[in-house]
Amino acid sequence: MNITFLGGGNMASALIGGLLERGFAAAGIQVIELGAEGRERLAARFGVRAVEAVDATALACDVLVLAVKPQQMKAALAPLAGRLSNQLVISIAAGLRLADLGRWLGTPGAPYTRLVRCMPNTPALIGAGVTGLYADPSVDAAGRAAAGRILAAVGSTVWADDEERMDAVTAISGSGPAYVFHFIEALEAAGRALGFDEAGARRLAIDTVLGAARLAADSGDSPAVLRQNVTSKGAPPRPPSPAWRRPAGTTSWSRRCTRPRRAVARWAPNSAGTKRCWPTSSC
Numbered sequence: 001m002n003i004t005f006l007g008g009g010n011m012a013s014a015l016i017g018g019l020l021e022r023g024f025a026a027a028g029i030q031v032i033e034l035g036a037e038g039r040e041r042l043a044a045r046f047g048v049r050a051v052e053a054v055d056a057t058a059l060a061c062d063v064l065v066l067a068v069k070p071q072q073m074k075a076a077l078a079p080l081a082g083r084l085s086n087q088l089v090i091s092i093a094a095g096l097r098l099a100d101l102g103r104w105l106g107t108p109g110a111p112y113t114r115l116v117r118c119m120p121n122t123p124a125l126i127g128a129g130v131t132g133l134y135a136d137p138s139v140d141a142a143g144r145a146a147a148g149r150i151l152a153a154v155g156s157t158v159w160a161d162d163e164e165r166m167d168a169v170t171a172i173s174g175s176g177p178a179y180v181f182h183f184i185e186a187l188e189a190a191g192r193a194l195g196f197d198e199a200g201a202r203r204l205a206i207d208t209v210l211g212a213a214r215l216a217a218d219s220g221d222s223p224a225v226l227r228q229n230v231t232s233k234g235a236p237p238r239p240p241s242p243a244w245r246r247p248a249g250t251t252s253w254s255r256r257c258t259r260p261r262r263a264v265a266r267w268a269p270n271s272a273g274t275k276r277c278w279p280t281s282s283c
């Protein structure tokens with residue numbers, strides 16, 4: 001299988017790295033990449049052929065992977081329009097529909113249909129990605145298998161039976177790493193605020209997420225059960241010290257706050273029975 005990548009940025013590099021690690025020959029991969037620096041990097045890092053524009057060698061492939069930014073796609077496909085001869089085309093671009101890609105790649109009145117739409121994610125860079133795939137109904141089993149093999153080089157794969165699901169994949173696993181990184185940032189910031197140095201706070205934050213993800217993957221228990229195992233119920237709510245008072249009929253305790261300029265603090269058990277203390281708005 002010869003593969004040509006259109007666009008040689010982050011995601012194409014992740015896929016190429018994964019394919020090479022899985023034993024795919026560098027001689028079977030070429031990249032069309034606009035940037036001279038990018039071409040040099042690809043050739044040096046992976047030993048693949050990297051060219052600036054579509055040429056006959058790049059066109060003579062079995063699979064064409066579209067890996068430019070969505071807003072670059074229409075212009076990038078213009079030199080290919082009407083020139084494909086049954087290559088399997090795999091798009092990893094967010095939000096671009098097969099109907100549009102087919103129109104841009106085909107000729108007037110004859111859209112190109114041997115298309116598979118995919119949505120990987122950035123953990124693909126270390127072979128730990130997950131990719132959603134959807135194939136045009138005209139793609140045969142061999143085409144679907146080829147697309148599945150290529151994306152499996154950088155992680156797991158999930159097929160969708162409706163193209164609309166691809167937008168859901170983009171929201172959930174395509175964009176999901178950003179939520180997780182944001183969560184890690186927040187855990188790290190909490191560690192820093194509570195006295196750890198940067199290295200310690202980062203270790204606590206990253207290893208928490210890593211360990212929790214591994215446990216979710218390996219334990220056989222559902223994420224809901226694993227969560228409940230952490231937020232164990234049972235201890236009756238108690239105030240943190242005798243200085244706290246709970247007004248009758250309420251579920252939270254108050255006391256004069258010891259911090260300067262803060263008159264009142266409030267403490268209450270959360271739904272899982274663990275303690276939380278925060279200054280009230282009147283502080």
Ligand SMILES: NC(=O)C1=CN([C@@H]2O[C@H](COP(=O)(O)OP(=O)(O)OC[C@H]3O[C@@H](n4cnc5c(N)ncnc54)[C@H](OP(=O)(O)O)[C@@H]3O)[C@@H](O)[C@H]2O)C=CC1
Nearest residue numbers: 007009010011032033034035067068069070076093094120
């Ligand atoms: N980042 C993510 O989390 C994910 C991204 N994707 C999708 O992957 C695709 C690629 O994203 P990513 O790798 O992050 O983007 P990058 O910007 O890193 O890579 C795109 C590359 O394509 C080059 N390029 C632009 N126009 C052309 C052209 N006409 N011919 C050849 N090369 C061209 C760009 O060069 P230059 O820089 O000079 O413009 C750039 O090197 C996007 O469509 C994105 O939606 C999918 C899943 C996750």
Ligand SMILES: O=C(O)[C@@H]1CCC=N1
Nearest residue numbers: 070093094170174175
């Ligand atoms: O911006 C993008 O293209 C990618 C796709 C999923 C998340 N970000």
